[in-house]
Amino acid sequence: MSAPPDVCPNCFEPLRGARPRFCSACGQETTVNPPSLTEFAQQFGGAYFATEGALWRTLKLLLTKPGELTKQYLAGRRKHFVLPLRLYLSISVVTLLLIRLTGGSVVGNLDNPELQAKLSSHRGTIQLALGPAQAGLKDGIFYCERLPEWVCHRLSARIDVDVPVFIQRMHLVQDRIVGNMGGAMFVLMPIFALGLWLLYRNRRLGYTEHLVFALHVHAFWFVVFALMQLPSETVGVVGLLVILGYTVLAMRRVYGGRWLPLLTRACALAVFYTTAGVITVTLGALVALLA
Secondary structure (H helix, E strand, O other): OOOOOOEOOOOOOEOOOOOOOEOOOOOOEOOOOOOOHHHHHHHHHHHHOOHHHHHHHHHHHHHHOOOHHHHHHHOOOOOOOOOHHHHHHHHHHHHHHHHHHHOOOOOOOOOOHHHOEEEEEEOOEEEEEEOOEEEEEEOOEEEEEOOOHHHHHHHHHHHHHOHHHHHHHHHOHHHHHHHOHHHHHHHHHHHHHHHHHHHOHHHOOOHHHHHHHHHHHHHHHHHHHHHOOOOOHHHHHHHHHHHHHHHHHHHHHHHOOOHHHHHHHHHHHHHHHHHHHHHHHHHHHHHHHHO
């Protein structure tokens, strides 16, 4: 319902005398028009790039001082920084869009142990590897290892009925995994926080405090993932090393402790998180194949 011309269109406060530019009650402009593209750009910039430099201040701390952003948040200094969830969502959306536009993947290819899903076919042989699990045809004979029986049955039916369609579907698995990467990471992030909560029970921190750390660390990972889209294998290797080093340094700054216990916890967290990642990606690949 539109407001009468002599009242504020936002709060319906009467406008007395000469029509002011702004409402004295709520502060909104008294004359509103359909937004232009320029106004949309200004609104976006005001929310993400201005706000007294909150985004730039947050990114600077995130990129240059591992763990410091989490320390500031847990200490209660939050006004001048982008909130953890908003920061993570903003960076992850931009990165995933970049990955889709460049046709790349988070780790460059699926030969990485965490995201392995390969298919080779020649002379009646099809080999599918999903992490530790394997299935396929060898000299025309189907085999399936380390997968549930019902999954083996479905794969056998797919391969036997229409091999070309199965191969075509397998070639689409990487695109499916990349397309669902945002959702997968959003699922894995609470698991990362759970691992921290289990490893640092003696710190008496709540689960949500570990989740803040996970949000900040994963936001940094997505920044590195974006840089890893550069066409260079060296960039991919360096990126993974940077991710590992940054995470350890962030743990050191937030949780403290001596280096040996810290590295032990970091290794345990890596195993825990990698296992969860392999399971998640394997399930995603199977869904893409069997859907």
